[in-house]
Amino acid sequence: MGYTFTLRTIYPYLGELAHAAALTLELSLLSIALSLIVGAGVAVLRRSRSRLLRALGTAYVEVMRNTPLLVILYIIYFAGPGMGVRLSSFAAAVIGLSLNSAGYMAEILRAGLIAVSTGQFEAADAQGFSRLQTFRYIIFPQVFRTIYAPLGNQIIAVILASSLASAVAVDEVTSWMQTTGSTSFRFFETFVVAAVVYLVLCQLVNLGRLALGRLLFRQGESAR
Amino acid sequence: MSPVLTLDGVVKRFGARTILDGISMTVSPGEIVCFVGPSGTGKSTLLRCVNGLEALQGGRINFEGRNVHENARSIADVRKRVGMIFQHFNLYPHLTALQNVMLAPVIVHKEPKALVEERARALFDKVRLSHRINAYPAQLSGGEQQRVAIARALAANPHLLMFDEPTSALDPETVGDVLAVMRDLALEGRTMLVVTHEIRFAVDVGTRMVFMDQGKIVEDSDPRDMLAHAKTERARQFLSSIRG
Amino acid sequence: MNPDWLAYAPLMLRAAGLTLWLSWLAMLIGAVGGTGVALLRTSRFRLLRLAALVYTEFFRSVPILIVMFFCYFGVPLVFGFDVSSFAAATIALALHASSTMSEVVRAGIESVGRGQWEAAQAAGMDRVQVMRYIVGPQAIRVVLPPSVGVFITTLKESSLASIIGFIELTKTGLLVRESTDGGLVPLLALAALYFIINYAISLVGGRLERRFHIGSRSDLVGAMG
Numbered sequence: 001m002g003y004t005f006t007l008r009t010i011y012p013y014l015g016e017l018a019h020a021a022a023l024t025l026e027l028s029l030l031s032i033a034l035s036l037i038v039g040a041g042v043a044v045l046r047r048s049r050s051r052l053l054r055a056l057g058t059a060y061v062e063v064m065r066n067t068p069l070l071v072i073l074y075i076i077y078f079a080g081p082g083m084g085v086r087l088s089s090f091a092a093a094v095i096g097l098s099l100n101s102a103g104y105m106a107e108i109l110r111a112g113l114i115a116v117s118t119g120q121f122e123a124a125d126a127q128g129f130s131r132l133q134t135f136r137y138i139i140f141p142q143v144f145r146t147i148y149a150p151l152g153n154q155i156i157a158v159i160l161a162s163s164l165a166s167a168v169a170v171d172e173v174t175s176w177m178q179t180t181g182s183t184s185f186r187f188f189e190t191f192v193v194a195a196v197v198y199l200v201l202c203q204l205v206n207l208g209r210l211a212l213g214r215l216l217f218r219q220g221e222s223a224r
Numbered sequence: 225m226s227p228v229l230t231l232d233g234v235v236k237r238f239g240a241r242t243i244l245d246g247i248s249m250t251v252s253p254g255e256i257v258c259f260v261g262p263s264g265t266g267k268s269t270l271l272r273c274v275n276g277l278e279a280l281q282g283g284r285i286n287f288e289g290r291n292v293h294e295n296a297r298s299i300a301d302v303r304k305r306v307g308m309i310f311q312h313f314n315l316y317p318h319l320t321a322l323q324n325v326m327l328a329p330v331i332v333h334k335e336p337k338a339l340v341e342e343r344a345r346a347l348f349d350k351v352r353l354s355h356r357i358n359a360y361p362a363q364l365s366g367g368e369q370q371r372v373a374i375a376r377a378l379a380a381n382p383h384l385l386m387f388d389e390p391t392s393a394l395d396p397e398t399v400g401d402v403l404a405v406m407r408d409l410a411l412e413g414r415t416m417l418v419v420t421h422e423i424r425f426a427v428d429v430g431t432r433m434v435f436m437d438q439g440k441i442v443e444d445s446d447p448r449d450m451l452a453h454a455k456t457e458r459a460r461q462f463l464s465s466i467r468g
Numbered sequence: 469m470n471p472d473w474l475a476y477a478p479l480m481l482r483a484a485g486l487t488l489w490l491s492w493l494a495m496l497i498g499a500v501g502g503t504g505v506a507l508l509r510t511s512r513f514r515l516l517r518l519a520a521l522v523y524t525e526f527f528r529s530v531p532i533l534i535v536m537f538f539c540y541f542g543v544p545l546v547f548g549f550d551v552s553s554f555a556a557a558t559i560a561l562a563l564h565a566s567s568t569m570s571e572v573v574r575a576g577i578e579s580v581g582r583g584q585w586e587a588a589q590a591a592g593m594d595r596v597q598v599m600r601y602i603v604g605p606q607a608i609r610v611v612l613p614p615s616v617g618v619f620i621t622t623l624k625e626s627s628l629a630s631i632i633g634f635i636e637l638t639k640t641g642l643l644v645r646e647s648t649d650g651g652l653v654p655l656l657a658l659a660a661l662y663f664i665i666n667y668a669i670s671l672v673g674g675r676l677e678r679r680f681h682i683g684s685r686s687d688l689v690g691a692m693g
Binding site: 117119120122123125126127128129130133137138141142145 | 275276277300303304306308310312313314315316317318327328331332333376380
């Protein structure tokens with residue numbers, strides 16, 4: 001085999017990697033936050049009493065579930081100038097990632113809401129809690145417990161999806177792998193390093209989720 | 225003594241079905257009114273109309289002189305003074321028993337936490353569950369959960385207690401525990417509305433039995449009297465079928 | 469100047485067919501591979517179980533795009549032989565599909581109760597026979613509905629093949645866009661085509677779910693493609 005794996009060859013490029021990794025993180029965190037907000041809105045739409053609003057919410061989720069993220073990114077990236085707005089690559093990537101992830105967030109939140117029995121709302125009503133109080137003390141804590149694990153998975157999904165931002169000229173980790181690989185011709189090394197970066201990020205999220213979970217949830221085992 | 229509760233021609237419909245067909249009655253302080261009758265005849269719905277969980281299509285309900293359904297404010301006021309116990313307990317699963325009991329007085333009634341905790345602990349004594357105050361609902365048996373639910377309703381110092389089939393979802397062994405607590409409350413002189421299939425309880429503890437069928441009050445009298453000499457054929461049929 | 473969009477329709481449709489072919493091939497390989505990995509995961513040998521676990525965890529924690537890049541650019545460099553963009557895309561897609569499928573198949577196998585194994589083994593069947601005649605057929609009913617979700621995910625991921633130059637649906641759309649002076653119509657048409665194809669497939673999946681009374685869309689979370 002004429003190729004030997006030598007990590008040393010890409011040491012000069014590790015500085016850029018740090019910058020790229022920071023971008024990946026920024027992209028991911030922003031998109032996660034935004035998609036939660038939009039997703040919450042869509043979830044509310046889907047529980048609305050108006051049939052039109054419900055259909056709109058469902059349509060949103062179905063579009064995001066069935067259309068490739070890459071196509072969505074291209075549409076936003078190229079639509080900007082057309083509408084007279086100068087959209088930076090980063091902004092386009094964040095918007096695309098957020099809108100797409102929001103579809104999945106909406107489903108996660110909806111499942112969380114459905115899991116709360118109607119009796120909870122009744123008991124809270126009967127005790128005189130206001131809408132806000134009911135949500136804050138009774139509904140939200142229960143929803144949070146249900147969505148906790150799927151939320152963690154979705155966060156990981158966003159981190160992995162951020163790699164598509166390389167297609168719209170964002171200098172994140174995947175873009176670094178491509179660029180560094182083509183200049184140094186050390187594709188194996190750049191692949192392994194990039195993979196490690198993503199692996200570490202995902203495992204951190206996983207471990208963080210488990211640790212936080214143990215801290216927050218102490219409901220005890222069922223007696224039955 | 226002025227009545228605690230007055231129902232005047234109350235009508236409740238779900239779509240095309242009429243569940244309550246002109247209900248009129250009064251409840252005086254200290255009465256223990258037991259509602260009996262076949263399933264689906266509107267007994268639970270009646271209770272839910274009293275505290276505004278259901279809206280009315282006709283008629284009027286007055287609680288302590290005020291129209292319950294006048295506006296959102298009146299409903300909120302009524303809920304502060306009426307306690308409800310549900311068939312399926314509806315305890316808040318993410319809170320301990322103690323927290324369940326303390327939540328509404330602190331958040332809704334805005335009472336100081338220390339005071340509420342003291343009262344809550346006393347209530348746990350009363351329902352004989354002091355050893356379980358830090359347990360979560362999932363760790364409690366059905367009967368224990370229902371007793372916590374009773375403590376939760378009592379914590380708000382209600383003027384009226386409403387029980388919606390409190391023992392229907394319980395194992396036979398634990399039914400007795402819950403009924404015992406309810407008996408204690410009755411002996412204290414509380415005003416209680418109880419929807420139940422436990423005729424024994426109605427006879428032993430109730431001061432009044434109301435037999436409902438198809439959305440109407442068919443008979444309303446002393447439980448012992450109704451059991452021995454029901455005035456209507458339907459009531460007689462129902463009571464004898466339950467006995468069997 | 470409005471280009472005659474309809475003239476490009478046959479081109480796009482043919483590209484859609486290519487996308488379906490790519491996804492289908494990758495899915496097939498992924499399903500077979502995934503089943504193999506699932507069997508390794510439930511093997512009696514600790515080393516095999518570990519290997520399968522590492523494999524699955526790796527492909528679930530790494531973006532498919534970098535795998536595709538490595539297959540296309542890295543493999544020729546490292547191993548010396550050429551890899552077409554089609555091959556690279558298929559391999560990358562198949563690797564990812566196989567790791568998801570291994571979990572789906574594993575869940576399917578585990579969903580068949582212990583009692584089935586015991587009854588079959590008590591009747592004298594060996595492990596292979598039990599799998600083939602008793603557990604396998606039952607597991608398939610549990611495996612089929614989520615597999616539809618995996619296929620849809622693979623289809624969405626196939627759009628990434630455009631980045632390494634394979635002329636599937638997305639690449640075709642981009643090329644049409646270039647030759648018509650750049651506009652949104654080709655991109656929107658792309659989105660519509662993907663949506664129609666995937667939505668139709670998901671309806672089939674829903675039918676399967678109802679028929680077998682179990683399962684849920686395995687692409688509910690993650691796998692944003």
